[in-house]
Amino acid sequence: MEDQKKVEVSVFVPVYNHREYIAQTLDSILMQKVTFPYEIVIHDDASTDGTTEIIREYEARYPVIIRCMYQTENQFSQGNLHPIWNCQLYMCRGKYCAMLEGDDYWSDPDKLQRQYDYMESHPECSLYMHNAWKLDVQTGSKVLLNTFSQSGYYSQREQVLCGLGSKFPATGSFFFVLEYLRKDLPEFVIEAGVGDYPIRQIVANKGAVYYDERPMSVYRYMTRGSFMKSIRDNMDKYVDYIVKMCVFYQRFSEYLDHKFDDIYSMKIDSDILGMAAATYDCREQVEPAWLQNKLDIFYRMLSGGQWIEDVKKLLDRDEAVWIYGTSTLAAICKQSLEQGNIPVKGFVVSDGYSKADTFDGYMVRYVSETKGNNDFYVIAAQPINQESIERVLHTNGEARYYSPYRLSKEEK
CATH class of the missing domain: 3.40.50.20 (Rossmann fold)
Known part of the structure; x- marks a missing residue:
């Protein structure tokens, strides 16, 4: 691990106020049984609940493996995702990148080795995802996501669709060729407001997508400090998120030469309809004009x-x-x-x-x-x-x- 050139896999961990969970998150990475050098790159977005102190303890215990970027002001709340992206794109040194958010954890000690071995023997593959458990921290219920029905390659169209409806792959299952994310990354991807879905689309577009039905991680749902909980608790944030993602869908469809216009058009319609059903009249917050027009139509439908x-x-x-x-x-x-x-x-x-x-x-x-x-x-x-x-x-x-x-x- 001393030789930086030998790092094969970078595990990127974005963190914000995950004091209750971060130790289990990091332990689940450190328990991995691997034959290759890896690193853990943590981006702490100015946590205020004691998360930072826990991370520093791990950093001191594993100085060769763990590398961190600590923000002094929360960047995400300011709509500034560039520091988070820069941390992942340029601090990570591995050939491959795995992702794990600070409130989730890996449940299988062979996960990283399994993904690494497959990617090494299948150079046509740009993204490897796997099944995961969804744990609702408010109810304690635990169910399998079952993004796809079985292991195997899935078409780009199938990959685009997954996550737009009721089924989605857990971010903690992503394992991809890092260079595919770095190379020619469009600015509109960074402006999307979130990272997991855009990252998946960019790297999936560079090669084959493999899905493993074996569950190897746990996605905690509705934790304190999680993005999904924050937008459910704040309607202004929710509207801003939906608008940014709709613009991303339109721009990404153009980026793919309109191959999936039908899918992204339905997704935009779905998100705007969902927003109309869940919010007060938010017309003044919605730009551009084409989204305002859709919103007006759905308000009429809802009546x-x-x-x-x-x-x-x-x-x-x-x-x-x-x-x-x-x-x-x-x-x-x-x-x-x-x-x-x-x-x-x-x-x-x-x-x-x-x-x-x-x-x-x-x-x-x-x-x-x-x-x-x-x-x-x-x-x-x-x-x-x-x-x-x-x-x-x-x-x-x-x-x-x-x-x-x-x-x-x-x-x-």
Whole structure:
């Protein structure tokens, strides 16, 4: 390890106020059984809860392995991601880079060696991801992410789609060729506001993407200080995040010569619809103008209006409908239907989906429990998920449904 040129893998660990978790995070890296030299590069974004002191203790104990950048002011809160990116791009010295956020941890001591060996023997591969556990720290529930159904190579289109809907790969599973991230990195990637999804897209575009169904890490969800919790607790941050990501999707689609315009268009629509359903009127915060136009359209959709009349034309007299979904959007959909004097039977979710017995005062059923009655379904889901829901309905022999929250070609 003394010879810097021999570092094969850099483990990049972004940290902010992770005092409760950082020791387990670092221990899970240090427990790795490897035959190659590696380093741990930590970016501490001016933690205030004692995290910094814990990191310094580890740095003193492992001076050859651990290298740190300590900020004196929090950069992320100022919208400045350049120092974080610079730390990963230029402090990391390995041929490969693995990522692990400061509140997550690796659960398999053979993870790094397994990924390294595969990448060394498959030079066509630019990114290796694996299955992971999702641990909700508020409820204690632990489920497998199961991003893909089995191990193997996945197309760029499949890779782009994963993470845009309900399934995503854990950041702690990323293992990639570092040079692919450094070379010709577009500025709009750094401006996206987050790092994990843009990083995955950039490196995946440089080669083949391999997924390993073996779970080797744990993703802690909704921890104190986590990005996802911060945007859920602050609607202004949430709106800013959605706008930045929508701009990134548009720019990245252009970067890929519009190969996946259909996917990114659906994702933008989904995020703007989700924002409209979750927030107060935020038009003044949303730029550019093309996003404002989409937001206006979705606000009109959420109020009911024309689509309620369209549904009435498809129903028998006094027929009640099922609402497909149990999100905030589904609750808004129920309100619109009731205001339009369309009775609601209850809510439906896909088989295997985690559900409660009731939602918003109505029963919740799996779709297999409602099939065979020629019932009518109103799909209250984001555009990115609507096609898969329609396939589920057809698989169950259900052909009567309506998707009110999808933009027409003219509206796009």
